[in-house]
Amino acid sequence: MGTDQKTRMDIINKIPEECISKIISFTSPRDVCRSSLVHSVFRAAADSDAVWEKILPSDCRDIISQSSSPHLYSLPKKTLFFHLCDHPVLMANDNISFSLDKHTGKKCYMVGAKGLSISWGDSPEYWQWTSILESRFPLVAKLICVWWLEVKGRIETKLLSSNTTYGVFFVFKFWRIHIAFHRPVELTVNFEGRVCESSKKVILDPPTNEPQSRMDGWMEVEMGEFFNGNGDDGSVMCRLFDYDGYIKRGLVVEGIEFRPKCSG
Numbered sequence: 001m002g003t004d005q006k007t008r009m010d011i012i013n014k015i016p017e018e019c020i021s022k023i024i025s026f027t028s029p030r031d032v033c034r035s036s037l038v039h040s041v042f043r044a045a046a047d048s049d050a051v052w053e054k055i056l057p058s059d060c061r062d063i064i065s066q067s068s069s070p071h072l073y074s075l076p077k078k079t080l081f082f083h084l085c086d087h088p089v090l091m092a093n094d095n096i097s098f099s100l101d102k103h104t105g106k107k108c109y110m111v112g113a114k115g116l117s118i119s120w121g122d123s124p125e126y127w128q129w130t131s132i133l134e135s136r137f138p139l140v141a142k143l144i145c146v147w148w149l150e151v152k153g154r155i156e157t158k159l160l161s162s163n164t165t166y167g168v169f170f171v172f173k174f175w176r177i178h179i180a181f182h183r184p185v186e187l188t189v190n191f192e193g194r195v196c197e198s199s200k201k202v203i204l205d206p207p208t209n210e211p212q213s214r215m216d217g218w219m220e221v222e223m224g225e226f227f228n229g230n231g232d233d234g235s236v237m238c239r240l241f242d243y244d245g246y247i248k249r250g251l252v253v254e255g256i257e258f259r260p261k262c263s264g
Contacts, residue, residue, distance in 0.1 A: 029055055029081065029105050052077035055105045057161065063098055067091050081105070088136055097136050101260045106161035108259040110171065111153050112137035116256060119150040134217040135254050142175065143251040149185065150241040153256035154192070160258060162230045167261045168238045169220040171254040174205060178250025181205035185242040189224030192235040198224030204251075218254055225261060 032046050032055065045051060056077060057063070064073045067089040072080060081100060088099035088110065095115030099108045113129075118141055120126040128142045143149075151170070160166060168189050174181070184201040202210045202221050211221045223238050238256055242248070 028103065030103055047076075047078055049077040052081050056081060057100075057105070057107055064089070067098065068094070090136065094138050097255075104260055106164055106260045107159070108257065109155060109159060110136070110255045110257040111155060112139075112255040113141040113253045114139055115153075116141075116253070117150075117152040117154075118253070119148055120146055132252070136216075137254065141253040143249060143253075145247060145249050147245055147247060148243055149248055149251075150239070150243075151253060151256075152237065152239045154235050154237050155258055157191075157228050157234050157236060160228045161260065162228060165225055165227050165261045166236075166258050167225045168223040168236070169257040169259070170223050170238075170240055171214070171218050171220045171257055172204070173218050173252045173254070175250040175252060178205065180246040180248040181251065183242070183244060183246060185240055187221070187223040187238075187240050189226060189236065189238045191226065192237050198226070200224070220257070223256070 032051055060080075061073055064070055068091070069089050072083065072089065075083065082102075084098070084100040085102040088097040088108075090097050093115075095112050097110045097112065099110075100106070101108055114137065118127060121141060124144075126144055126146050128144055129139045130142050131138060132140050153168075170187065181204045184203050186199065186201050189198040204211055204221065211219045214220055223240065226236055236258075
């Protein structure tokens with residue numbers, strides 16, 4: 001070891017771990033993990049609850065206490081963070097899931113099909129509610145037959161991370177036999193009570209550049225985006241619809257996801 005390097009190591013050894021923890025807690029989850037490679041003192045700080053409690057959302061305890069897995073908050077906070085990144089937890093009503101973005105630590109939510117407004121969704125001749133092994137939710141919606149397709153979702157902005165641009169994603173798949181999704185559907189996103197701020201048409205099948213495969217076995221298409229400011233109190237509305245009069249079959253709706261954009 002050279003003299004300069006030894007001097008730097010000696011200086012690091014004299015810095016209290018609490019100071020290092022305080023400093024790195026203001027960085028990103030990725031930077032905290034990188035800092036653990038610098039020195040054993042940084043590694044100890046990067047594993048500490050003090051750092052990861054700062055990175056976790058300030059209301060994380062309350063959120064977890066209202067979930068179907070309240071015991072999770074007793075985990076070491078670094079373990080809890082990565083668990084929430086990789087394993088979304090269901091809230092008590094099973095209609096919404098909560099997770100964290102691995103790069104930023106910001107909140108992600110998915111409103112499950114049961115929490116959406118689906119036209120004719122309560123009519124078994126049009127929609128079937130069924131369980132699918134790869135879904136995080138107990139039930140998903142399977143389209144039997146409709147001419148009028150409309151799926152609407154809503155989320156309160158106070159649930160989301162502030163000062164963050166969110167993308168809204170329709171999460172779906174098809175049964176083996178599906179009909180009429182080679183025609184475009186319209187997607188909109190807007191704050192409740194305001195004019196539509198985002199609107200576009202997308203063909204769901206065959207998948208083009210718009211629908212993308214997900215790691216969980218589903219597909220998604222971005223419906224739009226919005227900026228959630230500091231202290232905003234309201235709701236964001238999103239909608240997929242198609243009134244072209246053609247019979248449609250075989251769409252499976254898991255939900256609509258709200259997650260931070262530009263996160264890595």
